[in-house]
Amino acid sequence: MTSAATGTGLTRADFEKFREYFYKRTGIQFSESKRYFVDKRIDNCVRSSGFDTFAGWFGALRLNDRPELLQELINQLTVNETYFLREDYQFDALLNAVLPQVLTARGGTGRIVGPVKILSLPCSTGEEPYSIALRLLEEWPHIDTVDVEIHGADIDSEVLARAGHASYGERSLQRVPKPWVAKYFTSVGAGRYQLDDGIRGAVTLHQINVCDTAAMRAFRDFDVVFCRNVLIYFDELSSRRAAENLYGAMRPGGYLFLGHSESMSRISPIFTPTRLPEGIVYQRPTGAK
Amino acid sequence: MGLVRRKAEPEQQPQAVSSDDLMRQLDDPDPEVRRVAALGLDGVAEAVDALLDRVAAEDAPTVRDAMLTTLAAHDTDRVAAGLAVHLASDDAELRTAAAEALSSMPISVPALVPRLLEDPDHDVRVMTAMVLADLPHPESLTWLAVMIKDDPHPNVVASAIDALLPSLGPEHTELLERAVRRFPDDPFLRFTVEAALR
Amino acid sequence: MTQTQRKALVVDDAATVRMYHTTLLGDAGFEVQEAANGLEAVEAALATGFDLFVVDVNMPKMNGYTCVETLRSETVGTPAPVVMISTEDRPGDADRAYAAGANLYLVKPVAPERLVRIARLLTSGPGVAA
Numbered sequence: 001m002t003s004a005a006t007g008t009g010l011t012r013a014d015f016e017k018f019r020e021y022f023y024k025r026t027g028i029q030f031s032e033s034k035r036y037f038v039d040k041r042i043d044n045c046v047r048s049s050g051f052d053t054f055a056g057w058f059g060a061l062r063l064n065d066r067p068e069l070l071q072e073l074i075n076q077l078t079v080n081e082t083y084f085l086r087e088d089y090q091f092d093a094l095l096n097a098v099l100p101q102v103l104t105a106r107g108g109t110g111r112i113v114g115p116v117k118i119l120s121l122p123c124s125t126g127e128e129p130y131s132i133a134l135r136l137l138e139e140w141p142h143i144d145t146v147d148v149e150i151h152g153a154d155i156d157s158e159v160l161a162r163a164g165h166a167s168y169g170e171r172s173l174q175r176v177p178k179p180w181v182a183k184y185f186t187s188v189g190a191g192r193y194q195l196d197d198g199i200r201g202a203v204t205l206h207q208i209n210v211c212d213t214a215a216m217r218a219f220r221d222f223d224v225v226f227c228r229n230v231l232i233y234f235d236e237l238s239s240r241r242a243a244e245n246l247y248g249a250m251r252p253g254g255y256l257f258l259g260h261s262e263s264m265s266r267i268s269p270i271f272t273p274t275r276l277p278e279g280i281v282y283q284r285p286t287g288a289k
Numbered sequence: 290m291g292l293v294r295r296k297a298e299p300e301q302q303p304q305a306v307s308s309d310d311l312m313r314q315l316d317d318p319d320p321e322v323r324r325v326a327a328l329g330l331d332g333v334a335e336a337v338d339a340l341l342d343r344v345a346a347e348d349a350p351t352v353r354d355a356m357l358t359t360l361a362a363h364d365t366d367r368v369a370a371g372l373a374v375h376l377a378s379d380d381a382e383l384r385t386a387a388a389e390a391l392s393s394m395p396i397s398v399p400a401l402v403p404r405l406l407e408d409p410d411h412d413v414r415v416m417t418a419m420v421l422a423d424l425p426h427p428e429s430l431t432w433l434a435v436m437i438k439d440d441p442h443p444n445v446v447a448s449a450i451d452a453l454l455p456s457l458g459p460e461h462t463e464l465l466e467r468a469v470r471r472f473p474d475d476p477f478l479r480f481t482v483e484a485a486l487r
Numbered sequence: 488m489t490q491t492q493r494k495a496l497v498v499d500d501a502a503t504v505r506m507y508h509t510t511l512l513g514d515a516g517f518e519v520q521e522a523a524n525g526l527e528a529v530e531a532a533l534a535t536g537f538d539l540f541v542v543d544v545n546m547p548k549m550n551g552y553t554c555v556e557t558l559r560s561e562t563v564g565t566p567a568p569v570v571m572i573s574t575e576d577r578p579g580d581a582d583r584a585y586a587a588g589a590n591l592y593l594v595k596p597v598a599p600e601r602l603v604r605i606a607r608l609l610t611s612g613p614g615v616a617a
Contacts, residue, residue: 017455020502024423024523062455064425115293133292147293202292213328214305236393236423240358244328247351265526269549270351272562273526275533379577381550389547415574419500419545444574444595451501477596480510481503 010039014054018042021062026074026232027266041076048072064235071233078229078261082127084134084168085175087228090257091135093278094224098255099140102223105253115147119225119249121210123152126163127172128226129203130195134180137199153206153219160205166195210242219249229259231267243268247284256282308333315339320349327355337363341371345383353386361390369397373405376416388416392423402432411442418445422452430456437464443472450481457485492518493610494536498528498554499543508541508572508602515603517610525554532563538610540565541602542589544573544580552587559588568609572597 010018015035023029030038042054049069051057061069085091102116120129129152136143154160170191173181185193208215210230225246231239246256247270256271258264264271264282271282306314306329314326330336340356347353360368375387391398398420405417418436421429429452436449446468453461465482472478495517497508502523509519517539522528526549528542540558544551551571558565568591571584576594584592590609593602 013457017457021455027523027527059456062425063427137292143291148291149293149295151295199292202294204295213331217325217329236389237358237362240354241328241331241362244324244351244355244358248325248328263527263530265522265524265530265548267548268354269526269553270354273530273533274562280530280533379579381544381552381575381583385545385547385550388545412575412577416545419547447503447595448501448574451503454502475596476599477504477507480507484503484506 010042010054014058015039018058021058022073022077025070025266026261027263028077028232028261030077038077042073044076045069045073067235074232078232082124083172083175084127085131086127087260088131088175089278090226090228090260091132093257093276093281094132095135095140097276097278098224098281099142102255103142103146106223114221115149117149117151117222117224117251119151119153119219119222121153121208121225121227121246122156122230123154123160123163123205124156125159125168126152126166126195126203126205127168128152128228129163130166130199132226133199133203134176134184138180150203151206151219151222152203153208153210155207155209157207160207163205164200166200167192168195169193210245211238213241213245213248216245216249221251222249222254223251224255224257225250226257228257229262231258232262239267243270247271250284252284253286254284256284258282308336312336312339315343320352323347323349323352324355327352327359331359331362334363337365337368337371341368344372345375345378345380350382353383357386357390361393364394364396366397366400369394369401373398373401376405376413376420377408377410384416385419388419389423391420395424395426398424399426399428402428406432406436406440411440411445414440414442414445415448418448418452421449434461434464437468443475443478446472447475447478447481450478450485454485462486492516493538494518494520495539495541495606496520496522496528496531496537497541498522498525498546498551499541500524500546501543504543511599511602512539512541512606515606517606525549525551525557528554529557529563532558532565537565537567539567539606540569541606542569542571544571544575544584552583555584555587555589570602570605570609572602 019030046054046057049057060066118132120132123129129150133150136148152163167188173193181193184196184199188194210216227246231242234242272285273280274283308330311326311329314322317323327340340360344353344356347356369391372387372390375383378384405413408414421433433449433453437446440446465485469479469482495512497505497519499505500523505521509521512519520531522531524546542551542554555569557563569589570591570593571589572593572595573580574595581592591605
């Protein structure tokens with residue numbers, strides 16, 4: 001019996017209820033074929049949160065009595081690892097589609113007033129903003145003629161300190177082409193590599209809470225924002241406020257990338273979804289509204 | 290050219306704007322000014338009335354969303370009552386946005402529910418089921434069961450069944466079967482109940 | 488089969504309604520995909536073409552009217568038929584639906600055979616979804 005295989009004895013009806021709840025809450029849908037994967041992870045969540053049964057845990061989850069229950073569930077059901085060039089197809093989209101459109105909207109190369117501004121939020125230990133920097137330097141033909149500002153922001157001062165130090169293990173760098181590692185990193189021993197001063201110095205780091213409207217007013221006129229795999233953790237009101245604060249940080253027509261399994265459709269209608277060959281991105285509308 | 294660091298100017302903190310100024314900006318002709326003002330009034334109790342007064346007439350969707358985000362964070366009787374009137378609005382945008390905001394207000398909404406369940410307009414009762422579907426409150430299930438048992442309109446009953454779906458247990462079987470018997474000519478209700486009981 | 492299978496998108500925040508419409512249209516030979524609000528429908532329509540949209544009115548994040556307006560706007564620009572189905576039967580609702588770009592506005596409950604007949608009729612021309 002399946003109930004013997006999973007400690008919590010998830011029935012088919014339980015699975016259906018859970019699937020609908022998680023879809024409604026996050027927009028992520030698990031097919032029946034993921035049943036075993038989902039069962040195991042739910043089982044982990046139920047056990048670690050101290051409930052005896054799925055029903056008890058699910059009831060508390062739905063009533064939002066303990067916000068950490070949802071956080072752990074999402075951690076279990078999504079990949080939450082940071083490394084260089086993660087979800088790289090979005091950087092392809094940045095180079096191939098988004099930046100060309102930004103240049104056109106801003107008047108074409110040579111006529112751009114002020115730098116193109118890119119925000120990575122949350123930037124965690126720096127892999128994302130530095131990945132953007134590496135790809136621009138190595139692969140974007142206009143990098144010699146257009147100024148680009150890259151900003152990283154996170155709520156956690158500890159990860160920001162590590163981002164500033166920019167020292168990474170081999171695992172974090174495994175997707176970076178070897179010549180890039182040789183060119184931009186210095187071995188500092190114990191299998192760790194530090195990013196060179198030039199790039200570290202070019203990325204500005206900020207400590208900020210994306211839900212803090214007053215603090216977020218310091219961020220303005222970004223052409224591109226990467227906000228990946230964080231809004232999914234927020235409750236309804238916090239994710240709305242975060243989306244509205246990001247909207248305020250962007251230039252009209254600016255582009256917003258969410259994480260691969262995230263969608264604005266569960267958060268806020270204020271952005272316009274746009275299809276690129278690499279997937280959906282969101283734009284702050286250019287109209288008066 | 291190339292990667293540049295932001296100029297070494299001192300971290301320019303945005304100037305703090307007083308609540309009074311923000312409240313005045315709610316009437317600014319520029320929607321972006323109104324939007325920023327509405328968001329900035331987060332946590333300002335004195336702004337609640339000003340926001341409630343303006344939310345229905347606000348024609349820029351982004352501004353209305355910002356007003357509702359700020360209002361819903363004030364989970365008070367005044368805000369709940371002020372938003373609940375819009376469940377009856379002819380403006381689909383407004384009534385669904387009001388329902389969404391109310392469903393994130395578990396402290397103040399429960400006191401309104403008994404009255405909403407008795408609202409003569411069945412469309413308001415459908416919207417009430419939508420609120421209860423997402424309201425994180427232990428009594429939600431009880432109210433939904435009452436709607437399924439007693440509401441005279443099949444669309445309300447169907448909406449309540451849908452809202453109850455994630456919490457359905459064997460204890461609801463009798464309730465659902467009775468709902469089908471009350472509306473024998475409604476094919477959707479029959480389908481829903483059969484699917485729910487499977 | 489000589490004709491390619493028609494693709495329908497069922498848009499409703501109520502899981503039971505999605506299930507119902509998906510079953511009816513699926514039994515009638517459509518390939519059916521679902522979306523739980525208007526914005527999700529817009530994203531689905533950006534990702535792939537549909538021959539028919541069945542859209543509810545009251546939905547969170549983006550209601551049915553705005554959804555249909557967006558499907559018809561340059562954001563998506565689909566010419567596929569749209570049937571709106573609502574619990575609302577106030578004066579003006581149908582006008583609003585047609586102004587948004589819907590082909591038909593129906594009030595719930597809709598008899599199953601009627602929905603299927605309408606869906607077949609509206610998709611009897613050449614398909615738009617490959």
